[in-house]
Amino acid sequence: MEMQALINRINELSRKSKTAEGLTQEEKEEQTVLRNEYRKAFMANLGAQLDSMSIKNPDGSITKVKKK
Numbered sequence: 001m002e003m004q005a006l007i008n009r010i011n012e013l014s015r016k017s018k019t020a021e022g023l024t025q026e027e028k029e030e031q032t033v034l035r036n037e038y039r040k041a042f043m044a045n046l047g048a049q050l051d052s053m054s055i056k057n058p059d060g061s062i063t064k065v066k067k068k
Helices: 003-017 025-051
Strands: 054-056 062-064
Touching: 003 025
Parallel strands: none
Antiparallel strands: 054 062
């Protein structure tokens, strides 16, 4: 699913959950799955950005950002 479509559906379900009608059990499960998909995509994107990032030290040397 495209990221913007995923966000739109998450927001739609969120708005519906705040109404008197609420969400059905299937919609609650869909909401959980969509949120997990979004989190995974977000973390993958953040990881890719950090992998391409470098830090310039005061002495002029450049260090790649790495996992702790």
